[in-house]
Each structure stands twice: as C-alpha cells, then as structure tokens.
Amino acid sequence: MLGPNRFAPRLHDVSLAELSEAGIRGLIIDLDNTLLGFRETELAAEHLAWIAEAHDRGFLMCLVSNNFEPRARTIAARLKIGCVPNALKPLPFGFMRALKHLGLPRSQVAVVGDQLFTDVLGAKLCGNLYTILTEPIETHDFAITRMFRFLERIVLPGRRR
Numbered sequence: 001m002l003g004p005n006r007f008a009p010r011l012h013d014v015s016l017a018e019l020s021e022a023g024i025r026g027l028i029i030d031l032d033n034t035l036l037g038f039r040e041t042e043l044a045a046e047h048l049a050w051i052a053e054a055h056d057r058g059f060l061m062c063l064v065s066n067n068f069e070p071r072a073r074t075i076a077a078r079l080k081i082g083c084v085p086n087a088l089k090p091l092p093f094g095f096m097r098a099l100k101h102l103g104l105p106r107s108q109v110a111v112v113g114d115q116l117f118t119d120v121l122g123a124k125l126c127g128n129l130y131t132i133l134t135e136p137i138e139t140h141d142f143a144i145t146r147m148f149r150f151l152e153r154i155v156l157p158g159r160r161r
C-alpha cells in the first residue's frame, strides 16, 4: 500500500521519455523540497529545464502543495502550470482537484513528491495514482515533516540507495 512505484534522487532525474512511453500524460508535482528547497525562492536551472522539457513533450502539469497560496501560486504561474495550494495532503481532495484541472484519467497521471506520508500516501488514497518518491532537496523543515521523515525511515529503510 505505502511503497512508491519508483524512486528518483531529484525531480530532474525523473525520465520524461520513460513516463511518456508508459502512457503518462499528466504530472502532479509537489512543491517544497521536490521542485524547490523548503527555504528557497529561486528554481534550480535543472528543474526549469525539466519543466520546459515536460511542456515540450506535451505533459500537463499541476502543483499540489500543502504550502500556502502566494508561494505556490507564484511558482506555478512562473512555470505556466496548474496549482492546488493548501492541499492538506495526504487527504485526497487536493489530488482530486489537480486531476480535474489536468482533465486526464488516473491511469495517465503520475505524482512526484519527496514525502511518503503526504505525496505517496495521498496519491494512493486518490485511487492508486502512479507515484515517484524523490529525495528531499533540503533536510531542514517543519517539525511535523521531520516526524514524518522519522517514520519514513522505519517504513522504508531501503529508500536511500
């Protein structure tokens, strides 16, 4: 139930060619520590290039973030992708809003995020969406996130490869 379908060190390590070949046409992307470091405001060149490639390949994209509205919306607008802020992951409602925004069936959507108990669990609760778990960009974050990471190490001891 809890394991992700795949692991990737960083978002830009996720192969868009492979996802495309697998029939994936939409991407739901976590913001903090997946696309952008928790305390960062500037996107890494690798991630800008990855998003640009995804646009070129025709992927539809939507951010789904537990973070507040202005931060998530500013970044989504800059990248010209959809945005669901204040998503309350792992509750599935934010993912459902993102699916509606993408207008794609569940079988054609992959979720990329750095947290097992928000991104992966939420994606599973939203009808078993395909999931890719990344390593967090930064290790300093909210106390609640640190607690989740502690639990992740217990549930997924083989995560760091």
Ligand SMILES: [Mg+2]
Pocket: 030, 031, 032, 033, 034, 113, 114, 115
């Ligand atoms: Mg995150």
